[in-house]
Amino acid sequence: AESGKFDFYVMSLSWSPGFCATPAGRGDELQCGPQRHFAFVLHGLWPQYERGGWPESCSTEAVGGNLVTSMLTIMPSPRLVTHEWEKHGTCSGLQPKEYFDEATEAFQSIQIPPRYKAPEQTITVSPGQLQQDFARANPTLPDDSLVVLCSGNGRYLQEVRACLTEDLEGRRCNREVLRDACKSDQIVMRPVR
Numbered sequence: 151a152e153s154g155k156f157d158f159y160v161m162s163l164s165w166s167p168g169f170c171a172t173p174a175g176r177g178d179e180l181q182c183g184p185q186r187h188f189a190f191v192l193h194g195l196w197p198q199y200e201r202g203g204w205p206e207s208c209s210t211e212a213v214g215g216n217l218v219t220s221m222l223t224i225m226p227s228p229r230l231v232t233h234e235w236e237k238h239g240t241c242s243g244l245q246p247k248e249y250f251d252e253a254t255e256a257f258q259s260i261q262i263p264p265r266y267k268a269p270e271q272t273i274t275v276s277p278g279q280l281q282q283d284f285a286r287a288n289p290t291l292p293d294d295s296l297v298v299l300c301s302g303n304g305r306y307l308q309e310v311r312a313c314l315t316e317d318l319e320g321r322r323c324n325r326e327v328l329r330d331a332c333k334s335d336q337i338v339m340r341p342v343r
């Protein structure tokens with residue numbers, strides 16, 4: 151794949167309490183340890199093709215340790231930051247610093263609805279309602295620019311994805327991205343402990 155040749159971005163927001171309840175999360179002190187209280191975190195900013203698929207691992211350029219550390223407040227795992235750079239960032243056409251600045255700007259451009267910022271109790275909600283709540287908190291996003299994903303056989307909220315232009319404006323997702331939408335009637339958002 152050629153770096154910088156893509157059509158739009160998917161920004162993926164991961165529901166950290168869900169990840170922390172999985173075996174991988176239980177072993178991740180930085181993201182899930184007792185002093186950690188993450189809610190939505192940045193999973194990644196992914197260059198995508200309109201006709202489906204995405205470029206990945208476009209170069210072997212490395213990302214510096216200081217830059218990785220600087221991302222940990224919103225992307226709380228060094229391994230995730232490095233992985234996202236190698237798999238997706240290298241295809242953005244940007245230098246590591248520019249790419250993570252872009253990812254940070256994208257993350258900050260989406261308003262998390264207040265009730266989802268740090269819920270202390272389990273929330274049970276339909277994927278459609280969750281999507282509407284995000285849409286209401288982000289009135290400039292067009293229809294079909296937000297996708298809710300679930301895991302655990304559809305039981306739990308996994309991620310909220312937003313489709314963005316290269317300039318980080320909201321835009322409609324393509325069919326492929328919309329296809330991953332959660333089909334459950336209700337999903338559980340584990341609380342932030």
Ligand code: U2P
Pocket residue numbers: 160194196198204234237238327
């Ligand atoms: O969905 C599983 C993993 O595939 C990558 N993915 C998925 C959809 C998409 O539109 N773009 C994309 O890159 C993600 O891989 P990761 O970055 O986590 O390795 C996603 O988690």
